[in-house]
Amino acid sequence: METLVAKTIEKEEIESLNFPSNPIKSRTPEEQKALLKKLHDAEKLGNLFHNKIEIVFQDSEGLKEVNTTIWAVGEDHILLKKGVFIPIHRIVSIAI
Numbered sequence: 001m002e003t004l005v006a007k008t009i010e011k012e013e014i015e016s017l018n019f020p021s022n023p024i025k026s027r028t029p030e031e032q033k034a035l036l037k038k039l040h041d042a043e044k045l046g047n048l049f050h051n052k053i054e055i056v057f058q059d060s061e062g063l064k065e066v067n068t069t070i071w072a073v074g075e076d077h078i079l080l081k082k083g084v085f086i087p088i089h090r091i092v093s094i095a096i
Contacts, residue, residue, distance in 0.1 A: 006065035017059040023089040042070045054095040
């Protein structure tokens, strides 16, 4: 089985990416709840300690990885510095 590798990018490149409206995969309610908990934990670490985390997500061209701080978690998106957003339904994983 082929292992997919995420391309590491800078936060500033995210604004130029295209995010499809469809989710990358179907998550169970438990998986969605666990992801949201991790995102909120990362948000707290970002706001209190400016901790950077690894976010793996998929745009229209493939997997991307960015190491940055999450400033806010909304209903549909996470907010990074300088008003950069990533849709939650396109996030594959995060590592705190």
